[in-house]
Amino acid sequence: MITLTELQHDILTEIINIGMGSAAAALSTMVKDEVTIGVPNISFSSVESIQDNLIELSSGKLAAVRQGFNGELEGDAMLLFPGDKSLEIVRLLLADTLPIDNDNFSDFEQEALSEIGNIILNAGLSAIANTLKFSVSSSLPLYKQGDMTTLLSSSDQTQTVLILKVELGLEHKQIKGYVIYLMDIHAIDHLITHIDRYLKSITA
Amino acid sequence: MKVKTVLIVDDSRVSRMMVSAIIKSQYKDWKIEEAASGDEAVSKLTELHPDIAVVDFNMPGSLDGLQVAEKLRQQSATTQIILLTANIQDSIRDKAAAMGISFVGKPITEEKILTALA
Numbered sequence: 001m002i003t004l005t006e007l008q009h010d011i012l013t014e015i016i017n018i019g020m021g022s023a024a025a026a027l028s029t030m031v032k033d034e035v036t037i038g039v040p041n042i043s044f045s046s047v048e049s050i051q052d053n054l055i056e057l058s059s060g061k062l063a064a065v066r067q068g069f070n071g072e073l074e075g076d077a078m079l080l081f082p083g084d085k086s087l088e089i090v091r092l093l094l095a096d097t098l099p100i101d102n103d104n105f106s107d108f109e110q111e112a113l114s115e116i117g118n119i120i121l122n123a124g125l126s127a128i129a130n131t132l133k134f135s136v137s138s139s140l141p142l143y144k145q146g147d148m149t150t151l152l153s154s155s156d157q158t159q160t161v162l163i164l165k166v167e168l169g170l171e172h173k174q175i176k177g178y179v180i181y182l183m184d185i186h187a188i189d190h191l192i193t194h195i196d197r198y199l200k201s202i203t204a
Numbered sequence: 205m206k207v208k209t210v211l212i213v214d215d216s217r218v219s220r221m222m223v224s225a226i227i228k229s230q231y232k233d234w235k236i237e238e239a240a241s242g243d244e245a246v247s248k249l250t251e252l253h254p255d256i257a258v259v260d261f262n263m264p265g266s267l268d269g270l271q272v273a274e275k276l277r278q279q280s281a282t283t284q285i286i287l288l289t290a291n292i293q294d295s296i297r298d299k300a301a302a303m304g305i306s307f308v309g310k311p312i313t314e315e316k317i318l319t320a321l322a
Contacts, residue, residue, distance in 0.1 A: 022292075030311045094218070108218060115216040118262075119310045122290035135295040140215065140264055 038167030065117020072134035075183035242267030261289035
């Protein structure tokens, strides 16, 4: 069983907050609406019981952008929106910039959401990497639709993962999205090492 | 003002369209060329001598945005290169600065693009 000390938990929460502040600022710029940030939720789970930790997302179709990251920290980041809201987000992103008919927004749904995911997930990850002073590479964003079971089907069901979940809300559009980071045991060890090093640097 | 040729290199079609629309809104006569990967951009360089290149960092294929920037530099020392990326880590920003190229973090806004072009 993996546990974080109170201080490690506190620092990780703060770093995720910094990352999500950056991600929320990016989303806010794109959709031109205030974005609220929920309190980060940190938990450990096996992949097979992950839905117990993501109960808000356990029913219905989701639009997801998944992006792997590797280097000094490895794992997967996911941006999730309710499937029925994804087209509205695309409309918000493109409406003022590109002359696209309302009927044609769906043509851009996948590409636009991939790019939104790319920007938000990288903003969050970059802020974390900058704070802890390491560098990571990210893979290209992958867009997928389905329920949580489908979206996590490529993951090893028995592995323990760290779930960092944050809710991003569009203040005036009644849309909630979630950013989730998934890391296996090996990556969690690395992350704890980085946190301890950061803790030393700020208390020295 | 001299008509310039701009090469936009980004695997995201939406991003290419947004950058192109912003440039066209301000510089109607400028010629815009696009490439969806670093490899495609480099293959176009023999026929295309862009005055300005707006290059994404993370792209499919064998070349990332900084490697494309290096190829552009080898071809012409005067091409203005703008790295436009969602990867806003200090490490990438520092590498861009070391190469003397502009760094613009996504999301794309009119203000960011036009400021970088000015």
